[in-house]
Amino acid sequence: MPRRPLGQLEAEVLAALAGLGGSASTAELVARLDDDPAYTTVNTILHRLYEKGLVSRFRAGRHYRYELAVDESExxxxxxxxxxxxASDPASALNRFVRTLSSEEARQLREILDKPGERG
Structure with a gap:
């Protein structure tokens, strides 16, 4: 089985944490991730995310519980x-991205783009 890039695993851990909607232990996150990553790997990723300020943590007994410290959509x-x-050609990258959207995602994107003055 090929290894995931660490950036991808970080993103997966953040998405799993967001999906739980609150705090989670390392073991709870391991159970939600595909391909059964090692507990120690996920724990290392959580420590890195904590150092980057992307998650916060608090003690719960002998272990930490983690929660998002940032807005997932941001x-x-x-x-x-x-x-x-x-990207050397951002327009081409955007075009390819948009072509992968489902009908519902495309509808949502059109709705967002049609709202005047709400883009940052």
Missing amino acids: LVADRMREHLRH
Whole structure:
């Protein structure tokens, strides 16, 4: 089985944490992730995310519980902007991205783009 890039695993851990809607232990997150990553790997990722200020943590007995310290939608949008910034042809990348959207996602995007003055 090929290994995931660490950035991808970080994103998956953040998405799993967001999906839980509150705090979670390392073990709870391991159970939600695909491909059964090792407990120690997920714990290391959580520590890195904590150091980056993306998650907060608090003691619960002998272990930590983690929760998002940032808005998930802002985090995803920042990643998308960063990828576009480094693309040699951002318009082509956007075109390919838009072509992968479901009908519902495309409808939502059109609705967002049609709202005047609400883009940042």
